[in-house]
Amino acid sequence: MEGFACHYRTLTGGRRQIIAYLVPGDSYDLDSPQHTRLGHEMMALTPVCVARLARASVASVTRDFPAIAEGLRVAAQVDEATVREWLVNIGGRPALERIAHLFCELELRLRAVGLADADRFDMPITQYDLADTVGLSSVHVNRTLQELRRQGLITLSGRSLTILNRPAFQAMADFQPDYLRLRKTG
Amino acid sequence: MEGFACHYRTLTGGRRQIIAYLVPGDSYDLDSPQHTRLGHEMMALTPVCVARLARASVASVTRDFPAIAEGLRVAAQVDEATVREWLVNIGGRPALERIAHLFCELELRLRAVGLADADRFDMPITQYDLADTVGLSSVHVNRTLQELRRQGLITLSGRSLTILNRPAFQAMADFQPDYLRLRKTG
DNA sequence: CGCCAGGTTGAAATTCTTCAAGACAAGTGG
DNA sequence: CCACTTGTCTTGAAGAATTTCAACCTGGCG
Numbered sequence: 545m546e547g548f549a550c551h552y553r554t555l556t557g558g559r560r561q562i563i564a565y566l567v568p569g570d571s572y573d574l575d576s577p578q579h580t581r582l583g584h585e586m587m588a589l590t591p592v593c594v595a596r597l598a599r600a601s602v603a604s605v606t607r608d609f610p611a612i613a614e615g616l617r618v619a620a621q622v623d624e625a626t627v628r629e630w631l632v633n634i635g636g637r638p639a640l641e642r643i644a645h646l647f648c649e650l651e652l653r654l655r656a657v658g659l660a661d662a663d664r665f666d667m668p669i670t671q672y673d674l675a676d677t678v679g680l681s682s683v684h685v686n687r688t689l690q691e692l693r694r695q696g697l698i699t700l701s702g703r704s705l706t707i708l709n710r711p712a713f714q715a716m717a718d719f720q721p722d723y724l725r726l727r728k729t730g
Numbered sequence: 731m732e733g734f735a736c737h738y739r740t741l742t743g744g745r746r747q748i749i750a751y752l753v754p755g756d757s758y759d760l761d762s763p764q765h766t767r768l769g770h771e772m773m774a775l776t777p778v779c780v781a782r783l784a785r786a787s788v789a790s791v792t793r794d795f796p797a798i799a800e801g802l803r804v805a806a807q808v809d810e811a812t813v814r815e816w817l818v819n820i821g822g823r824p825a826l827e828r829i830a831h832l833f834c835e836l837e838l839r840l841r842a843v844g845l846a847d848a849d850r851f852d853m854p855i856t857q858y859d860l861a862d863t864v865g866l867s868s869v870h871v872n873r874t875l876q877e878l879r880r881q882g883l884i885t886l887s888g889r890s891l892t893i894l895n896r897p898a899f900q901a902m903a904d905f906q907p908d909y910l911r912l913r914k915t916g
Numbered sequence: 917c918g919c920c921a922g923g924t925t926g927a928a929a930t931t932c933t934t935c936a937a938g939a940c941a942a943g944t945g946g
Numbered sequence: 947c948c949a950c951t952t953g954t955c956t957t958g959a960a961g962a963a964t965t966t967c968a969a970c971c972t973g974g975c976g
Contacts, residue, residue, distance in 0.1 A: 556904050557904070563814055575807075576807055583906075617761075617762075624813070628813055631749060631813060634821050635863075635864070635865030636745045676821075679821030682923090686923065690924085718741055720769075723767070857956095866932075867932070869956090869957090870932055872955065872956065873957090
């Protein structure tokens with residue numbers, strides 16, 4: 545309902561990989577209990593407010609309201625497409641594009657729930673978190689962020705990130721937002 | 731039904747990221763048409779034999795046979811967990827572990843459908859494919875494979891791969907097979 | 917005031933990529 | 947049967963990307 549969280553997995557050897565960010569409106573673990581899986585954990589990045597749903601009530605609501613069932617199905621598909629997109633991002637793009645792509649995604653998702661205006665949003669994600677998201681070291685993330693600033697693509701200070709030239713930014717990140725299934729931005 | 735295929739995505743800039751391998755028994759695109767998505771493509775790695783199902787018949791079968799519906803749901807969950815696992819693999823592990831982890835997964839999945847015995851299986855995947863799977867260059871894949879051989883962990887010649895010391899191999903790859911939801915191996 | 921988490925920096929070491937070439941086997945057409 | 951192409955694997959050497967280590971800086975907060 546409120547706040548940021550992330551879903552991550554810790555590897556033996558101490559490394560941590562963030563698998564998803566959850567922002568207001570996102571759900572987790574609705575269909576099947578995966579939080580019990582070994583090494584799968586959840587972490588709040590800010591104070592959060594969440595709604596817990598009993599599995600039974602989810603079941604009954606989806607039974608009685610097909611439109612909601614359909615909505616949940618779409619949401620699940622978006623989640624899955626997003627993981628795939630992250631895979632492509634981490635597997636196939638160099639640091640600069642990789643981080644830029646993540647920012648493009650976050651911006652759109654936050655805008656969709658009214659948490660971003662004018663390409664600016666609050667991002668309560670440390671550079672360590674970022675590193676564990678995109679599979680880079682925090683030092684390299686730091687330098688890559690500086691490069692993004694140097695190129696005049698973003699402004700980032702404190703928790704406030706603004707994308708300065710969205711078309712150029714999206715283009716260089718090779719970001720195609722269709723996988724998020726959002727309405728054409730208005 | 732037969733043969734190997736893979737699901738991949740091509741990025742602008744020519745790079746290709748393989749997102750999943752499909753082996754006999756796997757399904758694709760059952761619930762929602764994702765093959766229409768931009769840059770999502772399918773490729774056969776060997777001659778294949780596939781069964782095409784009309785969306786309507788899938789719907790009716792899942793309606794009439796709850797056990798099949800449940801099976802498909804589990805299969806979908808496994809697919810999703812596998813993408814997540816790949817994300818963690820690519821994001822968090824160095825080349826040697828990364829490739830080893832992939833091999834562990836392939837071996838289990840193939841064994842589950844009777845296409846591997848005694849830790850040996852046919853892997854019709856070129857080193858270029860491998861590179862595009864794990865997010866490394868083909869040259870580095872080649873050298874990493876040599877390193878795996880040198881350490882006496884695998885044998886690989888032609889299309890035949892055998893894992894020589896499975897416990898050690900799994901341990902070094904940090905491979906925990908539970909996400910595949912296979913029966914305990916017998 | 918002093919601590920602490922998070923950000924920044926420099927320099928060296930490592931991992932990985934690129935380029936460019938050669939080896940080898942299987943398949944094809946003459 | 948041979949020459950020839952083609953796809954895959956292999957190798958070396960140079961260079962780029964990224965990590966590691968070890969500092970230092972900064973602002974907020976108790």
